[in-house]
Amino acid sequence: MKKSLERWAKVCPKMVALSSQAHVAYLVSDAKADIAELGAALARAEHFIAGFEGDSAQENVDSLLSDIRRALGVTHG
Structure with a gap:
């Protein structure tokens, strides 16, 4: 096959x-x-997880949102 392709x-x-x-x-x-x-x-x-933003019972949500938003190029000030 290779020879025929060549x-x-x-x-x-x-x-x-x-x-x-x-x-x-x-x-x-x-x-x-x-x-x-x-x-x-x-x-x-991001939209779903944003519902948990600021909830101290949800560990690492703010960090996760930050990572997702950085990947999306979205900033929420």
Whole structure:
């Protein structure tokens, strides 16, 4: 299989380049979608956990919110 791919790459270098570019574009698009999904999940978590903010019975909530907000780029002064 590897030899046939190498042979194909020699015969059609432009096709290999275009195929590689398309693959990279797909990976970038997929990564952007994953990042957006992760950001949305973090935003929902931040919204939920914010309900416990300042509650001394809930250990480490303020620190957790700080970490989530930093990751989201959100500041609450």
